[in-house]
Amino acid sequence: MISKPKGTKDIYGTVAKRWKYVEKVIDEVMEKYHYGYIRTPLFESTELFHRGVGETSDIVTKETYDFLDRGERSMTLRPEGTAGVVRSYIEDKMYGDAIQPVKFYYNGTMYRYERPQAGRERELTQFGCEVLGSDDPAVDAEVISLAAQIYRILGLKNVTIHINSLGDADSRNNYRQALVKYFEPHLDLLCDDCKSRFAKNPLRILDCKVDGESELFENAPKMVDYLNEESKKRFEKVLEYLDILEIPYVVDSKIVRGLDYYNHTVFEFESDINETGSTMAIGGGGCYNQLVSELGGPEVCGVGFGSGMDRLLLALEHEGAQLPVKEDIDLYLLYVNDEEKKYAIYLAQELRMNGFIVEMENMKRSLKAQFKQADRLKAKFTIVLNSAELDEDEVTIKNTRTKEEEKVQIDALIYYLDENLEDDDFMCDCGDECHHHGE
C-alpha cells in the first residue's frame, strides 16, 4: 500500500465541508474589507524565501522544501504567503498603481519540512492578508479587526489578541542590546536553548518555555520602555483604533515574532486548543517595514497577518463551534426492476437540474438495504419507483421525517418538493447581522 507522505492529510467528507464553509467566510469577510484575492506560485526561487528571513533562525537551513528543477535552478515550495505576495507586488510594480494602499488576501497550501505535531503539518493551509504601501496605524488596526471578524463569525470565542510593538529599527536595536546586557551576567541560569538564543536571537529568550515565568524573566527589560517617542505614539494610535473598533486585546511584551523584518505592531491570536489548558497561536502578524526593500522594492511599509486553517479548525472543534454544514440530501430514489431503474436515472438528472440534491441506488441492493441507505444518507424524501405507477405518470413520495406518503403526478413533483422542503438547514448564532447563510 502506498501511504500519504508524512505530515500530509486527506480532507474529505464532513471535514471537507467544514473547510469549505470556513473558506467561504474568509472570502466574504475579505471582500467586505476590500482585499483582492491573489494566487501566487506554489514554488518560487529559493532566494526569495531565504532573503529577508535573515540568518538567525533554522528556517533557511532545515525547514523548507528545496529542490533543483531540471534546469538546475534552486526552487522552494512556499513556506508562507507573504514573500510571494511581496514579490508579485514588486515585480508588477504595484507601488505605482493609482489605488493605494495595495490590499491582498490569499488562501492556499504551504510547505514546511518539519516534524509533525499537534496543529503542525508539513503541508498546511494558510490564509492571510497583506497591505502594502501605507504606514498608517489604522491599517494595523484594520488587519487585526479583519482577522478578529473572521474568527468571530466562525463562532470562535476563546481567542485572545496579544499585541506588542517592536518599534522602529532603532528602538528594536536598543532593546536588543538592553536584553543582552541584562541576561549576560545571568547566563549560567538560563537553559541550554536560551544560551544559544542569547547568541543568535536574544528576543526569543522571552518565549522560553522552561523558565519564562521565573523572577529573572519578570524583571527583564520591557520592549515598551525602549520605544522611541515616535514609535510609542504610533503604538498608542493602534491601540486607540482598536478601542474604537471595540476589539479587546492584551498588550504582551513577550510577543516578539521570530523574524528580523518585523517592526512596530506585532500580534498573535491565541486559542486554548488543548485539554491541558495551554494556548496555541492560531494566527499572527505584524508590520514589516523592511521586507519590501530587502526583496528589491521601494522603501514601503507592509502589514499582514497569516492564520493556519488546521489550527483554526482544531480550535473550532475544541470549542464545539457549530458550523452550518449540510449533511443531508433532498431525495433518494429506490427501484427494483430495470424499467424502474431507467426511470430513476432520468428522474435523478431532471430533479438535480432543478436544484435538488438527489441520489439514487447504484449498488444493486435489495429494497430493504436501499431503505437503509436512504437513512444513512439522511434523505428528506424517498421515492420507490413502481412500474404500475409510472404507467399512470405518478409516483409515491414519502417524507422520511413524518412518514407520510403521498401520490404525486410526476409533472407536479418539482412543485411538490419546493413546497415541502423546509429551509431548516441550520441555525447559526452570529446574531441579527448574519448574512452568511441561505444563499
Add this chain to the structure above:
RNA sequence: GCGAUAUUGGUGAAGUGGUUAACACGCUGGUUUGUGGCACCAGUACGCAAGGGUUCGAUUCCCUUAUAUCGCCCCA
C-alpha cells in the same frame, strides 16, 4: 535535527511465548416473495505495520525500517 509512546478485520478495540485471535459497531443475507429504520438468527481477520533475529514454537521477547500521535529545536 533530537526525544517519548504507539501500530491487531471495514471501524472502535480486548488479549496471550503454544490447539479455533474476545467483545462491540458496521456490513451482507435470512425471518418478512416490492417499503427500511426495531427485534431475532446466521455469516463476516489464512492474520496481529514490514523485514530480520531469539525460540521446539512469536501477534506476544529483541533489533532495524516505515508510519502515527505527542513533545523539543524552530516558528514564516
